[in-house]
Amino acid sequence: MEKKKKLDSKEGQRLLKQMILIRRFEEKSAEEYTKSQIRGFLHLYSGEEAVAVGVIQALTEADNILCTYREHGHALARGVDPKAIMAEMYGKQEGCSKGRGGSMHLFEATKNFFGGNAIVSGHLPLSVGMALAAKKQKKNNVTCCFFGEGAAAEGEFHESMNLAALWQVPTLFVCENNQYAMGTAIKLTHSVQQLEKKGPAYGIESAAVDGMDLLAVMEAADKAVKMIKEKGKPYFLVCNTYRFRAHSMFDAELYREKSEVEEWKKKDPIPKFQEFLLKGKLITAKKITEIEKAVDAQIQEAIEFAENGTWEDNENLIRFVYSDTESI
Amino acid sequence: MSEMIKITYREAIKQAIRDVMQNDERVFLMGEDVGNYGGAFAVSKGLLKEFGSDRIMDVPLSESGFTGAGIGAALAGMRPIVEVMTVNFSLLAMDQIVNNASTLLHMSGGQLNVPLVIRMGCGIGRQLAAQHSHSWEPFFAHVPGLIVLSVGTHEDARGMLISAMQSLDPVILFEYTFMLNLEKEIPADSGTVEIKKAKVLREGNDISLITYGAGVYKCLEAAEVLGQEGIEVEVIDLRVLRPMDEETFLTSVKKTHRALVVEEAWKSVSISSEVVSRIMEKAFFDLDAPVERLCGVEVPIPYPKHLEDASIPQVSDILEKVNKMLKP
Numbered sequence: 040m041e042k043k044k045k046l047d048s049k050e051g052q053r054l055l056k057q058m059i060l061i062r063r064f065e066e067k068s069a070e071e072y073t074k075s076q077i078r079g080f081l082h083l084y085s086g087e088e089a090v091a092v093g094v095i096q097a098l099t100e101a102d103n104i105l106c107t108y109r110e111h112g113h114a115l116a117r118g119v120d121p122k123a124i125m126a127e128m129y130g131k132q133e134g135c136s137k138g139r140g141g142s143m144h145l146f147e148a149t150k151n152f153f154g155g156n157a158i159v160s161g162h163l164p165l166s167v168g169m170a171l172a173a174k175k176q177k178k179n180n181v182t183c184c185f186f187g188e189g190a191a192a193e194g195e196f197h198e199s200m201n202l203a204a205l206w207q208v209p210t211l212f213v214c215e216n217n218q219y220a221m222g223t224a225i226k227l228t229h230s231v232q233q234l235e236k237k238g239p240a241y242g243i244e245s246a247a248v249d250g251m252d253l254l255a256v257m258e259a260a261d262k263a264v265k266m267i268k269e270k271g272k273p274y275f276l277v278c279n280t281y282r283f284r285a286h287s288m289f290d291a292e293l294y295r296e297k298s299e300v301e302e303w304k305k306k307d308p309i310p311k312f313q314e315f316l317l318k319g320k321l322i323t324a325k326k327i328t329e330i331e332k333a334v335d336a337q338i339q340e341a342i343e344f345a346e347n348g349t350w351e352d353n354e355n356l357i358r359f360v361y362s363d364t365e366s367i
Numbered sequence: 368m369s370e371m372i373k374i375t376y377r378e379a380i381k382q383a384i385r386d387v388m389q390n391d392e393r394v395f396l397m398g399e400d401v402g403n404y405g406g407a408f409a410v411s412k413g414l415l416k417e418f419g420s421d422r423i424m425d426v427p428l429s430e431s432g433f434t435g436a437g438i439g440a441a442l443a444g445m446r447p448i449v450e451v452m453t454v455n456f457s458l459l460a461m462d463q464i465v466n467n468a469s470t471l472l473h474m475s476g477g478q479l480n481v482p483l484v485i486r487m488g489c490g491i492g493r494q495l496a497a498q499h500s501h502s503w504e505p506f507f508a509h510v511p512g513l514i515v516l517s518v519g520t521h522e523d524a525r526g527m528l529i530s531a532m533q534s535l536d537p538v539i540l541f542e543y544t545f546m547l548n549l550e551k552e553i554p555a556d557s558g559t560v561e562i563k564k565a566k567v568l569r570e571g572n573d574i575s576l577i578t579y580g581a582g583v584y585k586c587l588e589a590a591e592v593l594g595q596e597g598i599e600v601e602v603i604d605l606r607v608l609r610p611m612d613e614e615t616f617l618t619s620v621k622k623t624h625r626a627l628v629v630e631e632a633w634k635s636v637s638i639s640s641e642v643v644s645r646i647m648e649k650a651f652f653d654l655d656a657p658v659e660r661l662c663g664v665e666v667p668i669p670y671p672k673h674l675e676d677a678s679i680p681q682v683s684d685i686l687e688k689v690n691k692m693l694k695p
């Protein structure tokens with residue numbers, strides 16, 4: 040934890056709370072999955088919290104966010120109501136996507152949170168287009184697009200990088216390099232594994248950062264967003280990180296050693312940031328316990344909200360296929 | 368009659384892959400997570416160890432790239448099996464399949480063959496929501512130059528791949544993931560199967576149920592129930608969606624004088640559209656009642672279980688429809 044951003048205790052505690060909320064929310068989600076309350080695919084973000092929290096704190100509410108199917112953490116960091124997220128995963132009408140999307144498709148347009156895309160790399164071109172629109176409309180907002188290192192092998196990644204640079208639009212590409220695409224290690228998917236080297240080929244300023252270190256991510260993201268807002272150009276930020284849990288709930292994890300996971304767990308971003316706050320007297324141990332309790336209560340509330348939610352009538356099956364059937 | 372063995376759909380496919388790999392060294396399997404992960408659905412589990420990484424190739428998320436590479440390898444004398452993890456991702460490879468695989472023979476005036484098999488997992492029913500629940504059989508069946516096979520039974524799971532590998536033309540093989548764990552009996556000596564013709568799976572005189580893929584076991588189940596009520600249903604598995612074998616279902620319709628076509632794909636411009644058209648063109652005067660269809664409701668598949676179920680034909684829908692058609 041070299042880099043010391045000037046953090047006041049209020050902001051430090053807010054960010055710590057976000058990371059703890061994400062971690063516990065994911066643990067609870069896994070539990071609800073085993074109880075069959077949540078179904079379909081469920082991809083958890085545990086271990087990668089510093090990336091979403093560190094990047095999103097650098098954005099303003101006017102900045103757009105697009106994510107993959109592993110997006111609960113980003114939604115929480117953006118301030119989407121945990122109750123609406125949990126209800127979505129339960130498939131209830133009170134969910135942030137009216138129950139239609141589930142875990143992989145969280146949307147909250149009022150918060151400029153644009154999902155939740157389950158086709159790997161499918162949202163990258165969208166992020167370029169949203170930034171292009173901002174440029175045409177002379178708005179000064181950034182569009183931030185999160186994706187995995189696996190996605191960076193798709194043609195859409197390369198096309199999007201080229202387009203964003205060619206058109207000079209304000210996109211922040213954030214690659215969450217968690218070392219694996221499902222069970223395939225990065226060394227089997229990329230000829231050049233320092234992904235940040237791919238940006239300059241398109242004329243995009245790029246950087247790599249330790250994604251297990253919240254302060255480092257914050258500093259890198261602050262710098263990137265500042266550059267984008269000043270120059271109106273895209274930026275490519277690679278966050279090297281690790282997922283502590285399986286790819287999804289169907290994954291037997293045959294492709295990695297338990298010891299490797301244990302090694303990475305030593306770099307857990309949450310205790311690391313806690314320690315930083317404690318050392319700097321920005322928080323007390325008592326306050327941490329309070330935060331944990333508050334988070335647990337918040338999650339319990341989300342579960343109850345989801346449980347009490349309502350199922351949509353079969354009669355409404357074909358809602359939201361065309362805009363004229365009914366608007367929200 | 369030969370001895371019967373119990374086998375899962377997954378194991379049947381796996382044995383077929385193993386057979387073709389053992390019998391022809393030009394064969395190799397490539398796809399996302401086929402190796403170290405053991406196959407997204409554990410179909411190829413253990414094969415990496417058995418055949419090595421030259422023949423069981425993990426590939427990056429680059430559907431267009433590796434499918435195109437499969438076509439190239441086929442042109443140059445290999446016999447690749449390309450696994451597109453699920454049909455949902457085949458859209459990224461569509462250009463290669465439609466503009467290269469299906470056209471090269473014709474454009475080259477008969478000089479170039481593309482002996483390639485592309486396997487894809489498909490099917491609805493696991494609450495995977497709109498982007499992971501596509502039924503693209505009709506898309507592919509639209510394209511001359513492709514052979515499109517739908518693996519609706521365990522015998523075909525064991526045999527279709529082996530037969531497809533003998534084809535000089537590109538074959539698309541649809542495998543239904545919700546059946547993977549399902550156990551059925553097949554002859555112990557199952558091997559190659561006919562891949563030019565549809566198949567009558569159950570004989571009956573009262574009505575023809577024409578279906579494929581995910582509809583096959585549903586129709587057989589419905590036929591069983593109806594049989595107990597004294598209604599004799601003939602069940603036809605189309606199997607070969609292109610080039611379509613019309614003779615089998617026309618013969619059946621001429622015998623039963625009634626037809627119901629069942630499929631999970633969206634109704635408009637579907638496989639059933641084609642089947643019904645051919646019945647109109649060639650067996651109209653043999654009909655005692657209008658031909659009917661039970662198809663997917665035209666909605667992107669929603670996440671909640673009850674809405675997902677309501678989106679596709681269920682056994683109860685088939686029973687109700689047949690009863691209505693026979694006892695108006």
Ligand SMILES: Cc1ncc(C[n+]2csc(CCOP(=O)(O)OP(=O)(O)O)c2C)c(N)n1
Nearest residue numbers: 109157158159187188189190219220221456
């Ligand atoms: C185009 C496409 N191909 C394949 C898949 C299946 N799939 C889902 S996630 C995934 C791995 C993606 O890895 P990465 O981009 O590194 O993101 P991570 O899951 O590690 O966050 C795969 C292969 C998909 N959803 N979309």
Ligand SMILES: [Mg+2]
Nearest residue numbers: 187188219220
């Ligand atoms: Mg990854």
